[in-house]
Amino acid sequence: MRFLHTGDWHIGKKLYGYDLLADQKDIIEQILTIAIEQQVDAIVIAGDLYDRSLPSVEACQLLNQSFIKMNLEKKMPLLVISGNHDSDVRLSTGMPWYEQTDFHLYTDLQQSFTPIEMGDTQFFLLPYFEPIAARLYFEEENLTLQEAIKKIITKMYDLFDADKKHVLVTHFFIDGSSRCDSETTVEVGGLNGIPYDLLQDFDYVALGHLHSKNALKKENALYSGSPLKFSLSEKNDQKGVWIVDSQTMQPEFHELQPKRDVRSLEASFEELTNPAFYQQLDRSCFWYFQLTDRSVITNMMAQLRSIYPNILGVERVNGRKKENQISKIKERKKTPYHMLTSFFEEITGDTLTKKQRDWLEEGLQQATDTEKRNQDAT
Amino acid sequence: MRFLHTGDWHIGKKLYGYDLLADQKDIIEQILTIAIEQQVDAIVIAGDLYDRSLPSVEACQLLNQSFIKMNLEKKMPLLVISGNHDSDVRLSTGMPWYEQTDFHLYTDLQQSFTPIEMGDTQFFLLPYFEPIAARLYFEEENLTLQEAIKKIITKMYDLFDADKKHVLVTHFFIDGSSRCDSETTVEVGGLNGIPYDLLQDFDYVALGHLHSKNALKKENALYSGSPLKFSLSEKNDQKGVWIVDSQTMQPEFHELQPKRDVRSLEASFEELTNPAFYQQLDRSCFWYFQLTDRSVITNMMAQLRSIYPNILGVERVNGRKKENQISKIKERKKTPYHMLTSFFEEITGDTLTKKQRDWLEEGLQQATDTEKRNQDAT
Numbered sequence: 001m002r003f004l005h006t007g008d009w010h011i012g013k014k015l016y017g018y019d020l021l022a023d024q025k026d027i028i029e030q031i032l033t034i035a036i037e038q039q040v041d042a043i044v045i046a047g048d049l050y051d052r053s054l055p056s057v058e059a060c061q062l063l064n065q066s067f068i069k070m071n072l073e074k075k076m077p078l079l080v081i082s083g084n085h086d087s088d089v090r091l092s093t094g095m096p097w098y099e100q101t102d103f104h105l106y107t108d109l110q111q112s113f114t115p116i117e118m119g120d121t122q123f124f125l126l127p128y129f130e131p132i133a134a135r136l137y138f139e140e141e142n143l144t145l146q147e148a149i150k151k152i153i154t155k156m157y158d159l160f161d162a163d164k165k166h167v168l169v170t171h172f173f174i175d176g177s178s179r180c181d182s183e184t185t186v187e188v189g190g191l192n193g194i195p196y197d198l199l200q201d202f203d204y205v206a207l208g209h210l211h212s213k214n215a216l217k218k219e220n221a222l223y224s225g226s227p228l229k230f231s232l233s234e235k236n237d238q239k240g241v242w243i244v245d246s247q248t249m250q251p252e253f254h255e256l257q258p259k260r261d262v263r264s265l266e267a268s269f270e271e272l273t274n275p276a277f278y279q280q281l282d283r284s285c286f287w288y289f290q291l292t293d294r295s296v297i298t299n300m301m302a303q304l305r306s307i308y309p310n311i312l313g314v315e316r317v318n319g320r321k322k323e324n325q326i327s328k329i330k331e332r333k334k335t336p337y338h339m340l341t342s343f344f345e346e347i348t349g350d351t352l353t354k355k356q357r358d359w360l361e362e363g364l365q366q367a368t369d370t371e372k373r374n375q376d377a378t
Numbered sequence: 379m380r381f382l383h384t385g386d387w388h389i390g391k392k393l394y395g396y397d398l399l400a401d402q403k404d405i406i407e408q409i410l411t412i413a414i415e416q417q418v419d420a421i422v423i424a425g426d427l428y429d430r431s432l433p434s435v436e437a438c439q440l441l442n443q444s445f446i447k448m449n450l451e452k453k454m455p456l457l458v459i460s461g462n463h464d465s466d467v468r469l470s471t472g473m474p475w476y477e478q479t480d481f482h483l484y485t486d487l488q489q490s491f492t493p494i495e496m497g498d499t500q501f502f503l504l505p506y507f508e509p510i511a512a513r514l515y516f517e518e519e520n521l522t523l524q525e526a527i528k529k530i531i532t533k534m535y536d537l538f539d540a541d542k543k544h545v546l547v548t549h550f551f552i553d554g555s556s557r558c559d560s561e562t563t564v565e566v567g568g569l570n571g572i573p574y575d576l577l578q579d580f581d582y583v584a585l586g587h588l589h590s591k592n593a594l595k596k597e598n599a600l601y602s603g604s605p606l607k608f609s610l611s612e613k614n615d616q617k618g619v620w621i622v623d624s625q626t627m628q629p630e631f632h633e634l635q636p637k638r639d640v641r642s643l644e645a646s647f648e649e650l651t652n653p654a655f656y657q658q659l660d661r662s663c664f665w666y667f668q669l670t671d672r673s674v675i676t677n678m679m680a681q682l683r684s685i686y687p688n689i690l691g692v693e694r695v696n697g698r699k700k701e702n703q704i705s706k707i708k709e710r711k712k713t714p715y716h717m718l719t720s721f722f723e724e725i726t727g728d729t730l731t732k733k734q735r736d737w738l739e740e741g742l743q744q745a746t747d748t749e750k751r752n753q754d755a756t
Contacts, residue, residue, distance in 0.1 A: 054432065057467045064471055072474055089435045093442055094472020096450055097479065 001119030003079075004035045005242040005251070007046030007171070007208030008226040010085065012059030015230060015262070015286060016312045021058055023259045027227045028066045031241055034254050035076060038243045042102075042118055043076055046208025046224060047083025047128055047171030049091065067103065077102035079116060081127040083171040083208055088127065109133050112152065115159055121246045124156050124202075126170040128209075145172075149194050157201060165246045168199060171208040177216040177223070180237075182230030183209070196221065203249045212237055213253065222251055229262040232288050232312065259284075260310055266290035266317060269297050269304075278307055288312040294348060318348055336364055379497030381457075382413045383620040383629070385424030385549070385586030386604040388463065390437030393608060393640070393664060394690045399436055401637045405605045406444045409619055412632050413454060416621045420480075420496055421454055424586025424602060425461025425506055425549030427469065445481065455480035457494060459505040461549040461586055466505065487511050490530065493537055499624045502534050502580075504548040506587075523550075527572050535579060543624045546577060549586040555594040555601070558615075560608030561587070574599065581627045590615055591631065600629055607640040610666050610690065637662075638688055644668035644695060647675050647682075656685055666690040672726060696726050714742055 011024050035043050049063055070076045080103070082091045088107035095105045104116050106125040116123045134148030135141060143151075149172070160166055175193035196218060199205045205221035211234060213225035227239055239258065242251040263285045271277045272289060281287075287308045293316070297303075305311050334342075340360060341352055352360065389402050413421050427441055448454045458481070460469045466485035473483045482494050484503040494501045512526030513519060521529075527550070538544055553571035574596060577583045583599035589612060591603035605617055617636065620629040641663045649655045650667060659665075665686045671694070675681075683689050712720070718738055719730055730738065 053435075057431075057465060060471060061467050064467070068474055087435060089439050089442070093438060094475055096446055097472055097475035097481075100478055101475065103475075 001041040001121055002039065002243065002245045003042045003044050003118075003121075003167075004031065004038065004040045005044045005046065005206040005222070005224045005244060006031055006227060007044075007206075007224040008048045008083070008211055009045070009063075010048055010051040010226060010230060011063050012055045013051035013230055018286065018310060018312075020228065021062055023228055025062055025066075026259045027256055028062075030256050031227060032066075032070055032074065032076070034241060034243070034256075035070075036074065038254070040243065041077060042079050042123075043070065044123075044167075044169050044206045045078065045080040046169050046206050047081045048085040048208055049080070049083070050086050052085060053087035053090065055090075067098075071098070071101055071103040075101075077118065078104065079118075079123050079125060079169060080105045081125050081169055081171055081208070082107040084128045086128075109137050109152070113155060113159065115156070117161075117164065119246065121165040121167055121203075122159075122161055124159075124166065124168045126152060126168060128171040146194065150198055153198050153201075160201075165203045165249065166201070167204045167206060167244075167246075168202045169206045169208075173209055174199070174207065174216050174218075174221065177210055178212070179215070180211050180231060181233035182211050182226070203246070204244055204251070206242075206244075213240065213242075220249065227256050228258055229286075232262060232264065235262045235264055235288075260286055262286045262288075262312070264288040264290065266292060268292045269300065272304060273307060283308050284310065286310045286312050289314045290317045291315065292317055294318050337361065340364075379419040379499050379624045380417065381420045381422050381496075381499075381545075381622055381624075382409065382416065382418045383422045383424065383584040383600070383602045383622055384409055384605060385422075385584075385602045386426045386461070386589055387423070387441075388426055388429040388604060388608060389441050390433045391429035391608055396664065396688060398606065399440055401606055403440055403444075404637045405634055406440075408634050409605060410444075410448055410452065410454070412619060412621070412634075413448075414452065416632070418621065419455060420457050420501075421448065422501075422545075422547050422584045423456065423458040424547050424584050425459045426463045426586055427458070427461070428464050430463060431465035431468065433468075445476075449476070449479055449481045453479075455496065456482065457501050457503060457547060458483045459503050459547055459549055459586070460485040462506045464506075487515050487530070491533060491537065493534070495539075495542065497624065499543040499545055499581075500537075500539055502537075502544065502546045504530060504546060506549040524572065528576055531576050531579075538579075543581045543627065544579070545582045545584060545622075545624075546580045547584045547586075551587055552577070552585065552594050552596075552599065555588050556590070557593070558589050558609060559611035560589050560604070581624070582622055582629070584620075584622075591618065591620075598627065605634050606636055607664075610640060610642065613640045613642055613666075638664055640664045640666075640690070642666040642668065644670060646670045647678065651681060651685060661686050662688065664688045664690050667692045668695045669693065670695055672696050715739065718742075 009024065009028065013020055031043070050059055067078070071078050082088045092105065092107040095107070098105055104125065106112060106127050108127065109129045112124060112126040116125065131143060131145050131148060135143045138148065138151055173193040175195050177193070199221055203220060207216065207221060207223045210223045211226040211230060213223060215223045215225070222242060224242055225237065225239060227241070229235060229237060229239060238255055240253050240255040243254055244251045265287065267289060269291060287310065291314050301314065304314065337360065344352055387402065387406070391398055409421070428437055445456070449456050460466050470483065470485040473485070476483055482503065484490060484505050486505065487507045490502060490504040494503065509521060509523050509526060513521045516526065516529055551571040553573050555571070577599055581598060585594065585599060585601045588601045589604040589608060591601060593601045600620060602620055603615065603617060605619070607613065607615060607617060616633055618631050618633040621632055622629045639660070643665065645667060647669060665688065667682070669692050679692065682692065715738065722730055
């Protein structure tokens with residue numbers, strides 16, 4: 001059998017305050033199109049369907065409509081788990097009715113011991129859970145997440161049908177994975193990650209939780225990554241879905257094309273506001289600019305926004321090396337004059353001109369005089 | 379065919395801050411028990427399943443579990459509409475899958491033109507809607523709620539199967555109905571009520587919205603009332619459900635017994651705290667007391683709460699007639715002494731004793747002296 005592996009839809013998420021619902025609707029349609037073209041037997045969604053446990057009405061509407069279209073209209077079987085961003089109870093609404101049309105939505109740890117058979121494959125769906133849920137299920141105090149996962153996987157192995165392939169769908173941080181900015185690190189995988197070794201007996205592990213498809217480099221365990229870029233740090237990621245054939249278990253990557261891509265560019269304000277320059281760019285993208293200018297630009301953001309309606313932000317690069325952090329001024333006994341000149345040098349990578357030095361001395365002198373007069377008066 | 383008519387469950391509602399979830403779980407079980415005993419072919423729920431458009435996780439859990447038990451476990455067909463307290467979009471989650479097991483959940487005006495046939499009866503399910511929804515549906519600006527309902531009912535009449543009985547399930551304020559305190563009057567029925575005349579051609583109208591079963595006195599149109607008392611004003615209501623047989627369309631009332639009833643009692647603090655007295659009472663009820671005492675009682679609520687854990691509140695009756703409102707002091711030129719004595723008389727229905735009059739004069743004299751000293755000092 002063949003399946004499509006996706007996850008981390010985060011419906012309702014905003015990017016720098018911009019609503020992504022239209023982008024998310026579009027990308028879900030692309031996912032369904034790929035699934036149909038690739039003639040898969042099921043779509044696997046590895047958690048974090050919503051961005052919040054209490055999604056907006058508009059987010060609910062999009063997910064409801066997407067499920068109706070995929071499962072009822074296009075008769076596409078769905079294998080879905082909840083992630084750490086989903087409310088297990090809220091997401092589970094309607095669940096037992098969904099089973100009738102091969103839409104399997106698991107939100108509770110104990111459901112994971114009911115594998116779903118499709119063709120030559122047994123699917124084990126393990127939703128995200130907090131350690132407390134495992135402690136209650138196994139009736140063991142102080143069970144860690146790692147110990148819980150070990151017990152769960154061991155129990156799953158007992159359910160293995162030797163004549164079948166075995167796929168695990170889950171939503172945790174696997175040790176050795178790399179993170180990006182749009183994942184909420186405080187929540188990542190509970191306290192710690194899951195050792196990859198525990199998962200080795202599965203033919204394929206369809207992971208959700210991390211937003212880059214390259215987060216874990218293992219042959220049989222892959223994150224699908226999010227279908228859209230949810231942070232600037234993902235600007236160079238290629239988003240997509242995995243198509244897996246159970247015969248080979250060799251995942252094939254299929255690209256998704258966002259309505260509005262996340263991009264960054266280093267340029268001067270003059271370039272950015274020059275039609276000959278910006279007409280070369282896809283201005284509907286979410287742009288982040290590294291501005292090379294040093295001077296003050298009046299009403300800069302408003303001017304840029306009128307050209308780039310989805311601008312994410314602007315950073316001044318100003319000649320100094322971008323990697324540099326402003327170093328702490330360690331010599332506390334420096335005079336104000338020295339502190340100001342070295343601050344200027346650090347920020348701009350340049351030294352003060354004669355005129356600037358004169359202005360500075362004059363300003364400091366005035367400040368000193370004023371302070372002295374105030375002291376004499378009291 | 380036979381059906382049970384209920385509504386206004388308001389799952390998640392609190393009574394004076396007390397959580398009612400356990401009471402609501404119990405009462406829903408009673409409703410199901412009556413439905414099974416009465417061998418009905420369907421349960422009709424006439425809107426306001428939740429108390430809020432954004433119900434708590436616990437409220438979601440209770441409604442999800444109730445639907446699973448009624449429809450999947452007990453195979454009970456359900457005919458359900460959303461009310462003004464429900465979010466149509468959120469409540470509609472899972473809807474198209476529910477149809478497969480005769481669970482018909484209508485949350486959108488346009489669904490109301492798809493009647494549901496059961497036995498000898500056509501059910502028309504008209505969920506609560508805002509006038510804007512009707513304006514969009516009929517593509518008519520400025521349509522009032524009354525005009526919209528008229529158009530909707532006319533359209534329904536065209537769908538009438540002459541060989542069937544016709545039942546309307548809806549959630550609005552019908553003109554001439556009487557209200558109680560637990561209904562949010564600002565939202566009742568949009569701006570105005572629906573004229574009863576419009577509904578006369580239905581054999582039965584199963585209404586939701588008002589919380590008393592006696593809110594409307596019409597032969598073929600009844601509010602089910604809420605299954606629990608949601609305000610003190612309902613303390614003398616008998617809550618229950620209607621059982622309707624389509625042969626006669628004569629609704630029979632079946633009582634529900636709450637886990638914790640809402641009651642009030644006029645008594646003295648001494649009585650209320652006397653074991654011989656309170657052991658006669660069901661102390662688990664939601665009690666509201668009219669206290670006959672006049673004196674200050676230290677730590678009164680804490681003492682009463684230790685005996686009556688679900689106490690709603692205490693009102694001082696203090697001898698004056700309860701119907702009396704404190705009248706406005708019209709003669710503004712009254713002296714402070716006269717204002718205070720008449721205030722005391724009005725509140726207590728009694729006159730000041732000689733000692734009380736002396737205290738009052740002394741206190742007023744001191745206040746006047748202090749004021750005078752302050753004025754002299756400036």
